[in-house]
Amino acid sequence: MSEDQQQIHLTYQQTKQLAEGLEDYRTQYFEWHCQYAFEKYLKDWQPRSLPQDSSYAAVIVETRCNPLLEFSIKNTLLFTPNEVGLQIFCSLQNLNFVENIVKNIQYTKVEILPDVETLSKGDYSKLLKNPLFWQAIPAEKLLMFQYDTLLTEYLDLSFFEYPYLGSPWFKGEFIETFYLNDDSETLQSSQKLFFEIRRNLNKQLIDLCPTGFGNGGLSIRHKQVILEICQAYPDETDIAEDVYFSYFVYQDSDKVPDLEIARKFSTETDFCEDSVGIHASWKFLSSEKQAYFFEKHLKNLLVAFTLPNSV
DSSP states (O other): OOTTEEEOOOOHHHHHHHHHHHHHHHHHHHHHHHHHHIIIIITTOOOOOOOSSOSEEEEEEOOSOOTTHHHHHHHHHHTSOTTEEEEEEEOSTTHHHHHHHHTTSTTOEEEEOTTOSOOOHHHHHHHHTSHHHHHTOOOSEEEEOOTTEEEOSOOOGGGGGSSEEEOBOOOSOEEEEEEEOOOOTTSOTTOEEEEEEEEOOOHHHHHHOTTSBOOSSSEEEEHHHHHHHHHHSOOOSSOOHHHHHHHHHTTTOSOOOOHHHHHHHEESSSOOTTOSEEESGGGTSOHHHHHHHHHHHHHHHHHHHHSTTOO
């Protein structure tokens, strides 16, 4: 701390309000970016032809009429190889919504989740830890994505060679600093009052997952490997599905992907400018770092729609 700064402390409720307000702003930033990119480039774009049968597929679970779903699907298809198909798991309640989005994307596989209206985070984890979910997917090499993921550039097919790959978990502490003015005569005129919000989100994850990576929101998975984990180690606890799979998938393997490969694949909490994609990174990264990914994405959209056959 420099001499011209003085730290103050806040109540739990004040800290909570500040943290929630900051996350809300950054979420709005992400949504605005997606809406802009969709309206400007992807709304009227006809996606590439999908393979009728392929060992590769992009898979998303979405049971809501999510306004970002069409953008997420089209953006994912734009930046994935031609070998990659598409499978969507939805609810009966949003089936018409989903079918309207993919009506002109031939060979899209749409699967209705029985007895499901909406999914909480816990419900989603339980779904993915159920062998029946994976048995409903015909493809073997999968890109799992969610509406809050974003491929910012072309995803090379070589990433699909890993049984499980997700962004690394940041080992350090997240620090958000706020400054405020104070007219108190007890402070020197040049002093600034500040306070910090500190979060250490990933210590338990790192302890459980020695590889250091495995975020599941945007992830590569081999269906058979994941299915065998579900069958060999059934789990009905509240542990997150990505922590669960990350713990078991490389337990008996001597071919663990290097951490740098995971960093180049995706960013969530651990910033890497070379990452192909992101998952909810705006919840953790500063707006400056997040802006880097948004601009990279926009530039690659510009290239894709300006220069033929560039992506």
